[in-house]
Amino acid sequence: MDTSASQRATPRNVITRASCPSTQDIVRDEALAGAPAGTICVTDHQTAGRGRRGRTWSDPPGKALMFSYLARPTRALAELSSLSLVVGIAVAESLPLPTQLRWPNDLVVAGGKVAGILVELVTPATGPPFAIIGIGINANLTRDxxxxxxxxxxxSLLVEGGVEIDRIALLESLAGRLDAALALFDSEGLPAFLARYAALDGLVGHSLTLRLPTGELAGTATGIDSSGCLVLALADGSTQSFAAGEVERVLD
Structure with a gap:
């Protein structure tokens, strides 16, 4: 990525790195030093990128859009677990291809994962909590x-759309959408996003297996509730909401 162009594209605090272990760590350090909300670190290559549950995020240099965004939300700490859903909506609405959300943090195009989100909440010794939002988008990766x-x-967007993506333009568009989404979340909370999430929900109506700390559970996704929990219809006719878990298999 042309870092000078990236700095020109977005009038905010943008940190650029040709390569780094993880943009999450850089933004965390900036946040602890007092950086403003909306600060971004973007890189062409991460050597130790990470996802949920300790997974790694690998990328060929110069092909993906990888950045971290500093959020300083004002809502109660208990509500911040739904941030990944809000961010997912902003990302999905920024991509040039029809995109679905797969609870809680995957973005899917044509049945394949095109992007992922990692939200890390930090509660410093002094001051309010903040969130580091990591976003990785498979932009210009070839199939190989x-x-x-x-x-x-x-x-990737290239594989599915057949054209290369201007990563700087996508970053600029997405940063603006994140600003707007997080401002709305601060003022109105998750309920303001439920209709938009429902329109992008890639699980609703599908039978799936959810992995929980206690084992696996099968059910049919009926959507999310007002707190952002995944709601499953179970075989006994009951419904149950889940605040955490891993969708292992979508069966139909």
Missing amino acids: ELPPTDRLPAT
Whole structure:
């Protein structure tokens, strides 16, 4: 990525790195030093990128859009677990291809994972909590460059759309959408996003297996509730909401 162009594109605090272990760590350090909300670190390559549950995020240099965004939300700490859903909506609405959300943090195009989100909440010794939002988008990876995955097959915007993506333009567009989404979340909370999430929900109506700390549970997704929990219809006719878990298999 042309870092000078990236700095020109977005009038905010943008930190650029040709390569780094993780943009999450850089933004965390900036946040602890007092950086303002909306601060971004973007890189062409991460050597120790990470995802949920300790997974790694691998990328060929110069092909993906990888950045971290500093949020300083004002809502109660208990509400911040739904941030990944709000961010997912902003990302999905920024991408040039029809995109679905797969609770809680995957974005899917044509059945393949095209992007992922990692939200890390930090509660410093002094001051309010803040969130580091990591976003990785498979922008211009060829089919041969797609990483192996243990769940969803990977894809890219290039593979599915057939044209290269201007990563700087996508970053600029997405940063603006994140600003707007997080401002709305601060003022109105998750309920302001439920209709938008429902329109993008890639699980609703599908039978799936959810991995929980106590084992696996099968059910049919009916959507999310007002707190952002995944709601499953179970075989006994009951419904149950889940605040955490891993969608292992989508069966139909």
